[in-house]
Amino acid sequence: MELPIKISYRGLEKSDQIDNLVLGYAARLEKFCDHINRCDVAIEQTNHTHQKGNPYRCRIDVTVARGHELVADEKQINNGSHQPLNKVIHDAFKTMERELRRVVDKQRRNVKTHANTRSPK
16 A cells, blocks of 8 residues: 655655655655554754754654554754754654554553453452
């Protein structure tokens, strides 16, 4: 199944290199969950503070069958990275992978539940 991906840019120019990076990461999401209905990726460069440059932000909205909507939102932390945009995108997709794993485990009922430990009175 081909994952429907919508990539939007705010505050920076559209780039084929970034598109290919996002598509590569999004293809990995299908390994964790095969019933993704929608994947929206918003990449923006905020320009609120010019003290530390214009930090990047990546937000991923994924809708999974059975009514689950997952959001991963990562912002650039000034860590001296040579390619801060790539790092923000990578971190956002890693967060989304964790969220997808959590939802899939819950749907498959692989999540351990603790028995009621209270003693009856």
